[in-house]
Amino acid sequence: MQAGGNPACLTFLFMPRISRLDRSQVTDDVAAIYDHFMKVRGNIPNMFRAAAHRPEILKTMIAHFRAVMETGTVSTKLKELVITRTSQINRCEY
Helix, strand or coil: CCCCCCHHHHHHHCCCCCCCCCHHHCCHHHHHHHHHHHHHHCCCCHHHHHHCCCHHHHHHHHHHHHHHHCCCCCCHHHHHHHHHHHHHHCCCCC
């Protein structure tokens, strides 16, 4: 996002950030989720690392993620490509 005179963009630049928790910082049940993602994907998505502050929310996010990524007629690879490109366009870390 460019600040091009839009006050909303300036607000975005100074928004507080939620830390992303590493495996060593989470409870055992969240660590098991991290282990699963490392085994299946080779990484832990940042959105899940941020949600790990609230394990009960993390678990519902994972259910939603699986419903989106593991069902439907669009391939998982194409879904990942859309997610990655959207993150790039919005200048988000993915």
